[in-house]
Amino acid sequence: MNIYHIIIVKIKRKESPVETFAQSAFVMALLICVGWLFIKTTKLNEKHSLNSKILRWTGYGLIVMTIFLVVYGVLQNFAAESHSYGH
Structure with missing residues (x-):
């Protein structure tokens, strides 16, 4: 098994919504x-x-941009929930 096989397996693997939420929450808390x-x-x-x-002012900007990131994500x-998949 070489490194390319490991990278492709990681790319093809689907992340669960909980993992995505946890990663996003970590980045937002860090910012x-x-x-x-x-x-x-x-x-x-x-x-x-x-x-x-x-x-x-950089600190204020980081906090405000993180709040905008949360609002935009919500x-x-x-x-995405309001549209049907066949649309």
């Missing part, structure tokens, strides 16, 4: 935690330099 970390570390620093402001799920 929110990194954004929160950027915000907290710059607020603890008390220096109002340009670098700290950029890092703080809306996409509702749109």
